[in-house]
Amino acid sequence: MSNSRASPRFVPTDVELHILRILWELGPSTVREIHNRLTESKDTGYSTTVKMLSVMLEKELVRRDDSIRPQVYRAASSQQSTQKRMLSEMIHKVYDGSAKSLVMHALSSTKTSPQELEEIRQLLDQLGKNEE
Amino acid sequence: MSNSRASPRFVPTDVELHILRILWELGPSTVREIHNRLTESKDTGYSTTVKMLSVMLEKELVRRDDSIRPQVYRAASSQQSTQKRMLSEMIHKVYDGSAKSLVMHALSSTKTSPQELEEIRQLLDQLGKNEE
DNA sequence: CGCAGTTGGCGAATTCTTTCGCCAGTTATG
DNA sequence: CATAACTGGCGAAAGAATTCGCCAACTGCG
Numbered sequence: 001m002s003n004s005r006a007s008p009r010f011v012p013t014d015v016e017l018h019i020l021r022i023l024w025e026l027g028p029s030t031v032r033e034i035h036n037r038l039t040e041s042k043d044t045g046y047s048t049t050v051k052m053l054s055v056m057l058e059k060e061l062v063r064r065d066d067s068i069r070p071q072v073y074r075a076a077s078s079q080q081s082t083q084k085r086m087l088s089e090m091i092h093k094v095y096d097g098s099a100k101s102l103v104m105h106a107l108s109s110t111k112t113s114p115q116e117l118e119e120i121r122q123l124l125d126q127l128g129k130n131e132e
Numbered sequence: 133m134s135n136s137r138a139s140p141r142f143v144p145t146d147v148e149l150h151i152l153r154i155l156w157e158l159g160p161s162t163v164r165e166i167h168n169r170l171t172e173s174k175d176t177g178y179s180t181t182v183k184m185l186s187v188m189l190e191k192e193l194v195r196r197d198d199s200i201r202p203q204v205y206r207a208a209s210s211q212q213s214t215q216k217r218m219l220s221e222m223i224h225k226v227y228d229g230s231a232k233s234l235v236m237h238a239l240s241s242t243k244t245s246p247q248e249l250e251e252i253r254q255l256l257d258q259l260g261k262n263e264e
Numbered sequence: 265c266g267c268a269g270t271t272g273g274c275g276a277a278t279t280c281t282t283t284c285g286c287c288a289g290t291t292a293t294g
Numbered sequence: 295c296a297t298a299a300c301t302g303g304c305g306a307a308a309g310a311a312t313t314c315g316c317c318a319a320c321t322g323c324g
Contacts, residue, residue: 013311017225031272048313050272055311069320070271084237086226091242093149094218099242103235103252105216107259110223110231117256120235124249124256127239145281163301180283182302187281201290202301 008077010059011089015052018042020061020075020082028065028074140209142191143221147184150174152193152207152214160197160206 012020022037023029035049053073056062065072075082095102107120144152154169155161167181185205188194197204207214227234244252 014225015312021228032270044312045314046271047273047315051274051313052311054273080237083226083233084241086222087234087237088241090218090222091238093146094215096153099238099244100248100252101215102219103238104255105212105219106223106231106235106238107252107255109216109220112231112259114260116232117260120232120239121253121256123236123239124253127244128246128249147282176282177284178301179285179303183284183304184282186303 008059008061008082008085010061011086012056012061012082016056016059016061019049019052019056020079023062023073023075024079028072030070030072032070034073140191140193140214140217142193143218144188144193144214148188148191148193151181151184151188152211155194155205155207156211160204162202162204164202166205 018041019034019038022034026033026037031046031050031053034053035046038044038049053062053064057064057073060076062073063076065074091097091099091102112120150173151166151170154166158165158169163178163182163185166185167178170176170181185194185196189196189205192208194205195208197206223229223231223234239252
């Protein structure tokens with residue numbers, strides 16, 4: 001269920017998250033590929049991308065395959081587990097531990113389709129069972 | 133419903149959020165009061181608190197009443213609207229705009245009481261009505 | 265081989281956040 | 295009114311995150 005490998009003792013910063021998103025989307029990629037995607041929405045040099053990746057490698061946010069050239073990077077942990085990690089930080093730091101408040105805000109401030117509301121309702125039922 | 137005053141063009145940083153939390157809890161307060169609360173969980177000098185407040189004033193995260201001494205600071209926007217602002221940033225930056233995914237994660241990764249689940253269910257019903 | 269283009273490593277500049285030292289003005293007290 | 299304690303302003307140091315310049319190593323092609 002949770003990821004086995006040790007990994008991210010760090011929460012990604014803004015740019016780091018941006019890069020992780022690219023890796024989740026593209027899968028394992030070379031610096032060049034990452035950089036190209038990155039510069040679609042951002043105006044920074046190639047060196048910057050290289051550097052960010054090396055910082056992220058240091059922090060174990062990404063892994064690198066050195067057996068091939070050019071080297072290939074991939075996210076060290078899944079999108080889901082990273083999201084959950086960041087979310088729980090937010091629940092604590094911003095919502096004082098109340099997941100409920102956060103959920104209420106999330107639901108009331110964005111439009112959610114009936115379809116999606118239904119899925120959430122089902123999860124709620126699910127959770128209710130485990131409780132009782 | 134939303135706050136009328138212009139205000140926070142900025143998302144608070146960590147320490148800033150910490151201070152805002154204190155202001156929401158205590159209500160309008162002097163630097164001294166804020167500082168005392170702050171140092172219950174953090175070890176920084178009085179000057180630091182003063183400076184942070186002046187930075188926050190600059191960013192319009194807080195307002196200051198200069199008509200009395202010592203001056204009194206208060207949060208420029210409510211806890212709720214700040215939370216919502218930060219939450220929507222997270223939904224976009226981390227969850228790619230999907231409030232639903234965020235809600236699902238929040239519910240499944242933290243224990244929520246049956247009581248709370250019920251409240252959420254009610255909100256869901258509420259939202260369902262508005263949709264149809 | 266030999267040059268042109270690409271890749272990636274490193275230190276350092278830049279920018280933002282957090283911290284503080286120092287000092288001037290204000291307040292409280294005897 | 296002195297003088298000790300408190301308050302708040304400012305610039306700049308210290309820490310992080312982000313950016314880049316420069317250079318060395320590697321690759322592909324004629």
